[in-house]
Amino acid sequence: MSLLVVGSVALDDIEAPAGSVKSVLGGAASYCAIAASYFVRAQVVGVTGDDFPQEHLEFLAARGIDLAGVTRAKGRTFRWGGRYHSSLNQRETLFTDLGVFEHFDPVLPPEYLDASFVFLANIHPKLQRGVLEQARAPRFSAMDTMNFWIEGERAELEKTLSRVAGLVINDEEARQLTGVSNLVRAADAIRALGPTTVIVKRGEHGALLFDEAGVFAAPAFPLREVQDPTGAGDSFAGGFMGALASGGSLSADALRRAVIYGSVLASFCVERFSLDRFRTLTRDEIDDRFEQFRRLTRF
Amino acid sequence: MSLLVVGSVALDDIEAPAGSVKSVLGGAASYCAIAASYFVRAQVVGVTGDDFPQEHLEFLAARGIDLAGVTRAKGRTFRWGGRYHSSLNQRETLFTDLGVFEHFDPVLPPEYLDASFVFLANIHPKLQRGVLEQARAPRFSAMDTMNFWIEGERAELEKTLSRVAGLVINDEEARQLTGVSNLVRAADAIRALGPTTVIVKRGEHGALLFDEAGVFAAPAFPLREVQDPTGAGDSFAGGFMGALASGGSLSADALRRAVIYGSVLASFCVERFSLDRFRTLTRDEIDDRFEQFRRLTRF
Numbered sequence: 001m002s003l004l005v006v007g008s009v010a011l012d013d014i015e016a017p018a019g020s021v022k023s024v025l026g027g028a029a030s031y032c033a034i035a036a037s038y039f040v041r042a043q044v045v046g047v048t049g050d051d052f053p054q055e056h057l058e059f060l061a062a063r064g065i066d067l068a069g070v071t072r073a074k075g076r077t078f079r080w081g082g083r084y085h086s087s088l089n090q091r092e093t094l095f096t097d098l099g100v101f102e103h104f105d106p107v108l109p110p111e112y113l114d115a116s117f118v119f120l121a122n123i124h125p126k127l128q129r130g131v132l133e134q135a136r137a138p139r140f141s142a143m144d145t146m147n148f149w150i151e152g153e154r155a156e157l158e159k160t161l162s163r164v165a166g167l168v169i170n171d172e173e174a175r176q177l178t179g180v181s182n183l184v185r186a187a188d189a190i191r192a193l194g195p196t197t198v199i200v201k202r203g204e205h206g207a208l209l210f211d212e213a214g215v216f217a218a219p220a221f222p223l224r225e226v227q228d229p230t231g232a233g234d235s236f237a238g239g240f241m242g243a244l245a246s247g248g249s250l251s252a253d254a255l256r257r258a259v260i261y262g263s264v265l266a267s268f269c270v271e272r273f274s275l276d277r278f279r280t281l282t283r284d285e286i287d288d289r290f291e292q293f294r295r296l297t298r299f
Numbered sequence: 300m301s302l303l304v305v306g307s308v309a310l311d312d313i314e315a316p317a318g319s320v321k322s323v324l325g326g327a328a329s330y331c332a333i334a335a336s337y338f339v340r341a342q343v344v345g346v347t348g349d350d351f352p353q354e355h356l357e358f359l360a361a362r363g364i365d366l367a368g369v370t371r372a373k374g375r376t377f378r379w380g381g382r383y384h385s386s387l388n389q390r391e392t393l394f395t396d397l398g399v400f401e402h403f404d405p406v407l408p409p410e411y412l413d414a415s416f417v418f419l420a421n422i423h424p425k426l427q428r429g430v431l432e433q434a435r436a437p438r439f440s441a442m443d444t445m446n447f448w449i450e451g452e453r454a455e456l457e458k459t460l461s462r463v464a465g466l467v468i469n470d471e472e473a474r475q476l477t478g479v480s481n482l483v484r485a486a487d488a489i490r491a492l493g494p495t496t497v498i499v500k501r502g503e504h505g506a507l508l509f510d511e512a513g514v515f516a517a518p519a520f521p522l523r524e525v526q527d528p529t530g531a532g533d534s535f536a537g538g539f540m541g542a543l544a545s546g547g548s549l550s551a552d553a554l555r556r557a558v559i560y561g562s563v564l565a566s567f568c569v570e571r572f573s574l575d576r577f578r579t580l581t582r583d584e585i586d587d588r589f590e591q592f593r594r595l596t597r598f
Contacts, residue, residue, distance in 0.1 A: 086480050181385050184521045205504035208521065217595050219516035222483045222507065256598040296516050297596045299555040 001245040002041050002066075002114075004138070005033045005238070006106050006131050007121025009046040009070060013081035013094065014273060018227040024274035025056045026080060028121035028144070031231035034278045035238025035265040036119075037063040038286055039246035042238070043115060045069035045106045045131065049077035049099050063278070068109045073100040088226050089203060108134045117245035119237055122146045125153055125160040132163050140250055142166030142197070144237060150176050162194035168237045170201045183208060184215070197255060199240070199262075201233050209259050213252035218259045219296060221267035221289065228273040232266040239265030264289045300544040301340050301365075301413075303437075304332045304537070305405050305430050306420025308345040308355075308369060312380035312393065313572060317526040323573035324355045325379060327420035327443070330530035333577045334537025334564040335418075336362040337585055338545035341537070342414060344368035344405045344430065348376035348398050362577070367408045372399040387525050388502060407433045416544035418536055421445045424452055424459040431462050439549055441465030441496070443536060449475050461493035467536045469500045482507060483514070496554060498539070498561075500532050508558045512551035517558045518595060520566035520588065527572040531565040538564030563588045 012026030033042040043066040048057075050072060061067055076099035083092045106127055108115075113136050120128040120143035128143055135141070141164045149157050150173060157177075161167065167190055175181055178189035187198045187210035198210040202220075209216040240262030247254050264286055271277045311325030332341040342365040347356075349371060360366055375398035382391045405426055407414075412435050419427040419442035427442055434440070440463045448456050449472060456476075460466065466489055474480055477488035486497045486509035497509040501519075508515040539561030546553050563585055570576045 088480070181387070182523060182525070184523045202504065205501065206516070206518070208518075215521045215595060216598070217505070217518035217521065218598075219505070219518065222514045222516065224481060224483045226481070253598070260598050294598075296514055297598075299515070299517075299552070299559050299593075299596075 001116050001248055002043055003036050003117040003119065003241050003245045004043045004045065004108070004112055004115035004131075004135065005029050005036065005119045005121065006045040006128070007032060007123055007234075008078050008101055009044070009048050009052070010078040010080055010101075011052070012079070012230060012274065014228055014230055015083040015094070016088070016228050016273075017084065017086055018225070019273065021273045025059070026230060026274060027078065028234040030060065030275060031234035031269065032119060032121055032238035032241070033065045034060065034063055034275055035235040035269070036242030036245070037065050038239075038265070038281075038283050039242030039261070040117075041066060042242070043069060043112045045108060045112065047071050047073050047100050047104045049073060049075045052077045059275075059279070069106075069112055073103075075100040082230060084229060088229055091229070106131050117141070117241055119241045120144070120164070121234060121237070125149050125157040129156075129160045129163060132160070140165050140244060142168055142195070142237070142241065144168050144233070145173065147173060147176055158193055161190075164195050166197040166199065167195040168199045168201065168233075168240070170203070170233060174200050184210075199259065201236060203229070203232070207236065207259060207263060209255060211252060211255055216256045216259060218263045218293075221263060221293065221296070223267060223271065226270045229270050231275065232270050235269035236262040236266040239263070260290060260293050261286070264293065300415050300547055301342055302335050302416040302418065302540050302544045303342045303344065303407070303411055303414035303430075303434065304328050304335065304418045304420065305344040305427070306331060306422055306533075307377050307400055308343070308347050308351070309377040309379055309400075310351070311378070311529060311573065313527055313529055314382040314393070315387070315527050315572075316383065316385055317524070318572065320572045322378075324358070325529060325573060326377065327533040329359065329574060330533035330568065331418060331420055331537035331540070332364045333359065333362055333574055334534040334568070335541030335544070336364050337538075337564070337580075337582050338541030338560070339416075340365060341541070342368060342411045344407060344411065346370050346372050346399050346403045348372060348374045351376045358574075358578070368405075368411055372402075374399040381529060383528060387528055390528070405430050416440070416540055418540045419443070419463070420533060420536070424448050424455040428455075428459045428462060431459070439464050439543060441467055441494070441536070441540065443467050443532070444472065446472060446475055457492055460489075463494050465496040465498065466494040467498045467500065467532075467539070469502070469532060473499050483509075498558065500535060502528070502531070506535065506558060506562060508554060510551060510554055515555050515558060517562045517592075520562060520592065520595070522566060522570065525569045528569050530574065531569050534568035535561040535565040538562070559589060559592050560585070563592065
């Protein structure tokens with residue numbers, strides 16, 4: 001099975017209590033693809049500027065990620081700057097410089113057209129739909145979105161939502177999208193828009209899965225130290241989609257195990273800045289933490 | 300086994316999106332004892348004013364709660380008023396009128412002195428310690444506390460903490476008590492003060508148990524409707540302590556099951572205002588929801 005991921009490839013400046021880094025590898029597609037790369041071959045559609053360091057592409061390629069769909073355009077790579085305060089729960093965006101990402105129009109290379117699993121990271125909902133229209137017959141497609149599109153592009157967003165099987169968003173976005181404060185009822189309202197599988201990410205509080213079989217609650221892994229929460233949600237999505245795609249099943253059990261794998265990948269992601277934890281992370285460590293999740297939740 | 304509970308018996312005014320109620324039964328000891336009453340005989344030590352309605356005492360007694368330790372003093376019952384906004388996560392205290400609770404000095408009736416399990420709800424840490432000094436040989440004692448004592452009575456609080464086996468507090472209090480933002484390290488710091496079992500309550504995000512065996516994460520039950528979050532934490536403590544006391548074991552498994560029972564009782568508590576849900580709640584409903592917790596967390 002292969003997993004197609006479309007989204008941003010970026011350079012980030014991060015300020016956090018554990019330190020500050022500048023111009024490090026970031027972007028939703030980068031985090032998602034690298035998390036998925038422990039389970040399947042991830043095919044990325046994205047764009048970088050001509051200032052994007054070759055070493056970042058080499059790092060991703062070394063994890064077996066297919067970068068045929070990542071184009072290099074004239075101009076600056078998408079850059080984002082964020083600051084975390086001591087609680088690490090809330091972040092402040094310092095700047096967003098879209099660069100070449102502003103005119104991103106995802107085109108799937110021919111060898112991506114038969115992708116069986118598709119994840120549409122947070123980009124304009126019209127572009128997300130464009131990817132779905134190119135993909136020939138994905139077995140399972142899921143998407144993320146953000147407050148900017150919920151506020152400004154609701155009609156486009158609802159059109160795209162009606163075409164995906166899964167939505168992976170955070171709790172605030174779920175409430176904003178539906179106008180419903182209670183998450184169980186917000187998930188009902190989202191499922192009425194199309195996606196049968198809704199995952200609500202709650203940061204350090206874990207994630208809730210709502211599907212045909214009911215509700216499933218996954219805790220976040222209790223970590224002693226978090227260096228950089230950036231990319232946790234995208235790593236979650238990558239681990240979730242990768243695990244699903246590698247198993248091939250869409251059963252309730254498979255979805256639940258995939259949510260735990262998503263939580264595992266997110267938990268590793270935040271241990272270091274940028275994608276650095278993935279430079280050394282092994283599949284054995286992932287499976288070991290999966291088992292630790294059993295001990296964490298078993299009664 | 301019996302469970303001794305010391306704490307407030309109160310009359311509450313509550314404003315919430317689902318409605319407003321005035322002068323309803325409240326207080327940490329009331330919530331804790333009624334939740335525990337599904338598992339064991341709860342013995343309450345508390346005080347009411349001479350304005351306290353007899354019907355509330357009859358309601359508690361009808362659940363098999365021993366009220367021999369609840370004295371009736373001349374003056375007003377402790378009254379508290381709170382307001383919840385649409386998210387239900389944060390509340391505003393409208394007033395606190397201590398009344399006779401200001402001079403509360405818990406004295407255990409002779410038949411309470413052999414209580415095997417003791418829960419010290421949130422009162423002055425010196426009074427909590429006074430109860431521990433009266434109890435002959437409890438097998439397991441746990442306590443709650445609040446920001447007011449953490450700020451103003453730290454020395455007394457630490458003395459009391461060094462004498463209990465368990466602490467049940469919320470996440471903000473855990474951080475405030477230790478000055479540590481990371482909850483895993485905050486729990487380490489609390490355990491260094493005395494309690495080997497630390498439970499951090501996180502409201503709608505569930506609870507974390509830290510003990511000799513490691514960490515255990517319990518989700519909150521995903522409810523479609525919450526009328527009144529008041530007393531959820533005390534109901535959690537009552538369900539936890541009651542389940543522990545009824546089983547008699549302090550094994551890691553028993554502690555984990557007790558945390559789930561605590562979560563079950565908290566989830567029922569918030570379905571109605573005041574202690575009203577407990578007017579109809581049955582043990583069968585509790586055990587049924589306990590099984591729903593298995594489905595909610597199994598992977």
